[in-house]
Amino acid sequence: MPDTVMARPADARGAPAFVRAEGLSRYFDVSPPLLNRLLEGKPRQILRAVDGIDFAIGKGETFSLVGESGCGKSTVARLMVGLYRASRGTVEFDGHDFGRMTSRRAMAPIRSRIQMIFQDPYASLNPRWRVREIIAEPIRAYKLLSGDQAINARVDELLRQVRLTPADGVKFPHEFSGGQRQRISIARALASNPEFLVCDEPTSALDVSVQAQILNLMKDLQRELGLTYLFISHNLAVVYHISDRVGVMYLGRLAEVAPARTLFRQPRHPYTRMLLDTIPDMDMTGRQRTPVAGEVPSPINPPSGCSFHPRCPFANDRCKTERPNPIQQGDALIACHGVEEGRVPDGPIGTAQAA
Amino acid sequence: MQNAPLLRVEDLKVEFPTRRGRLVAVDGVSFDIAPGEVLGVVGESGAGKSMTGSAIIGLLEPPGRIAGGSISLDGRRIDNLPYEEMRKIRGKHIGAIFQDPLTSLNPLYSVGKQLVETIETHSDLSPTQARERALALLREVGIPAPERRIDQYPHQFSGGMRQRVVIALALCANPRLIVADEPTTALDVSIQAQIIALLKRLCREHGTAVMLVTHDMGVIAETADRVAVMYAGRVAEIGPVRDVIKNPKHPYTVGLMGSIPRIGRDEERLTQIEGSMPRLTEIPTGCAFNPRCPLVFDRCLRDRPDLIDVGPFHRVSCWKYAEGVGHA
Numbered sequence: 001m002p003d004t005v006m007a008r009p010a011d012a013r014g015a016p017a018f019v020r021a022e023g024l025s026r027y028f029d030v031s032p033p034l035l036n037r038l039l040e041g042k043p044r045q046i047l048r049a050v051d052g053i054d055f056a057i058g059k060g061e062t063f064s065l066v067g068e069s070g071c072g073k074s075t076v077a078r079l080m081v082g083l084y085r086a087s088r089g090t091v092e093f094d095g096h097d098f099g100r101m102t103s104r105r106a107m108a109p110i111r112s113r114i115q116m117i118f119q120d121p122y123a124s125l126n127p128r129w130r131v132r133e134i135i136a137e138p139i140r141a142y143k144l145l146s147g148d149q150a151i152n153a154r155v156d157e158l159l160r161q162v163r164l165t166p167a168d169g170v171k172f173p174h175e176f177s178g179g180q181r182q183r184i185s186i187a188r189a190l191a192s193n194p195e196f197l198v199c200d201e202p203t204s205a206l207d208v209s210v211q212a213q214i215l216n217l218m219k220d221l222q223r224e225l226g227l228t229y230l231f232i233s234h235n236l237a238v239v240y241h242i243s244d245r246v247g248v249m250y251l252g253r254l255a256e257v258a259p260a261r262t263l264f265r266q267p268r269h270p271y272t273r274m275l276l277d278t279i280p281d282m283d284m285t286g287r288q289r290t291p292v293a294g295e296v297p298s299p300i301n302p303p304s305g306c307s308f309h310p311r312c313p314f315a316n317d318r319c320k321t322e323r324p325n326p327i328q329q330g331d332a333l334i335a336c337h338g339v340e341e342g343r344v345p346d347g348p349i350g351t352a353q354a355a
Numbered sequence: 356m357q358n359a360p361l362l363r364v365e366d367l368k369v370e371f372p373t374r375r376g377r378l379v380a381v382d383g384v385s386f387d388i389a390p391g392e393v394l395g396v397v398g399e400s401g402a403g404k405s406m407t408g409s410a411i412i413g414l415l416e417p418p419g420r421i422a423g424g425s426i427s428l429d430g431r432r433i434d435n436l437p438y439e440e441m442r443k444i445r446g447k448h449i450g451a452i453f454q455d456p457l458t459s460l461n462p463l464y465s466v467g468k469q470l471v472e473t474i475e476t477h478s479d480l481s482p483t484q485a486r487e488r489a490l491a492l493l494r495e496v497g498i499p500a501p502e503r504r505i506d507q508y509p510h511q512f513s514g515g516m517r518q519r520v521v522i523a524l525a526l527c528a529n530p531r532l533i534v535a536d537e538p539t540t541a542l543d544v545s546i547q548a549q550i551i552a553l554l555k556r557l558c559r560e561h562g563t564a565v566m567l568v569t570h571d572m573g574v575i576a577e578t579a580d581r582v583a584v585m586y587a588g589r590v591a592e593i594g595p596v597r598d599v600i601k602n603p604k605h606p607y608t609v610g611l612m613g614s615i616p617r618i619g620r621d622e623e624r625l626t627q628i629e630g631s632m633p634r635l636t637e638i639p640t641g642c643a644f645n646p647r648c649p650l651v652f653d654r655c656l657r658d659r660p661d662l663i664d665v666g667p668f669h670r671v672s673c674w675k676y677a678e679g680v681g682h683a
Contacts, residue, residue: 178400209628211614216624240617275544277548280577282615295545295546296543
């Protein structure tokens, strides 16, 4: 590992970063067609799906990104596996910056070490292939093993690793339930011996009892294989359960990054606190939820300054004009002028309006 | 629970005739809902919860059909009515809210036109009065600037606002019962909280009974007075929401509650119910949960359990609680 990476700690514990994003941005051009722009004088429009975010993940760690739809978390997932190229900033994996690598050849040495699990286990498996072929594909593509016998033995091992049986290999995806299909996706992702897995809402399409099976499996595999996870989800309870550290995203930016326990026990950023307030109270403590007012604005024309200011009860003029930078507060990084200036009181936010 | 029930479902059975035989999607389901009460119906995909809801509003998709039992609204049977008569009851007495607000709204008509049309169908208000009522409804469900929004089309609304419009549509004729099938599943968490608060408020203010179908225990905990847990087309457990969540009795409910990750509870592993719910073609004899049940004994494989009282209003279909087997 190069010194530059070693020198910068990933988190408060001082572990070196294994994966790092710096100033990572991804813009999409959503302008009207050229002719409309010329004839109707419509302007260019740039959607800033991810707008300058920094985070680092230590080896063997689970880092999660949470946020509502349109906050850019899935775009980050795609950037982290190289499915999108970064518009700005860098993505480092084990010392290689691949955020803007353009050729397949440049990507090749790290490609097999990063894999992704998608949300929809119905759409991400080829329905015409047998499970055995689906799982063997990465092995053949990266030429990791040669000879059918060796490949078959490896596929059997992978099937067992995800708690399926080698006999399941001859079946087609439609013969499996959603949870079993997600197991097949995981087996395929593991086939190339990856070190870093990006999981984009892996359990969101599953029933809770099946979700529990998959989450347990993911934790077991992490322990057995020393995997590093980037976990994307909108479900805060799932994120609490699986993560070491959590980043809260809002409109393409990180509002707060903190260890999971800290974030959920003592959320600091007004958006994090608002988000935590929306979680249904399963323990029936009779806590009155304050429903959050307003909705996420369009990322095409995000509000100026801090993009959360129109929904924030603590916003002042500075918040409306100046974009806050993440500031270290204890073991958390918080991008909020109010927290920095100490004008955001602790305790629940009581000013939100009823629905 | 104290009042006379508004909706009574008794031994409801829904079947699908297929080439490979009849599939029973809902098998002997009974419950009732009192005015002003929210009954949550929870279960995993394929448990039959949506099918029960569709049967009540008379919108089962053929070849699905009610094969037994009865549904009565205010003492009047509604499961065997001719289509036209049921159509009048649906809308006037029963409102429906579905998961995807976009499919419940006609994209070609403005929101106002759809509301006014529904109001005029179910009342004898003049067009001007109907529009006034539509505006009042939009205001009631929390749509800002309804005067401006009423003439806009569904695509001009956000997901959360669309669901509010659907709720306004369901309320048009002041229904006695609302069947809400996964009303918040397609929405973001912050919007979900708003919609739940809205449903609760409307139910309280109008005394409307609500059947809330969802897979999300959190939503049930927030909203419902009582909850029915469904498994493989049957009611596994039914009771006051606090009892069922805090002190579940059926082994399936126990497993289900343990499998939900919770904030603040530091557990290395979640409780896991092995296997998955049986397909409709492969429902085992006896108790449908027996292949996955950690407490299974010989009677579970042989006889199907009925709902047994385990507390005030709390009933469980599990042989473990039957007389003479030994209470746990």
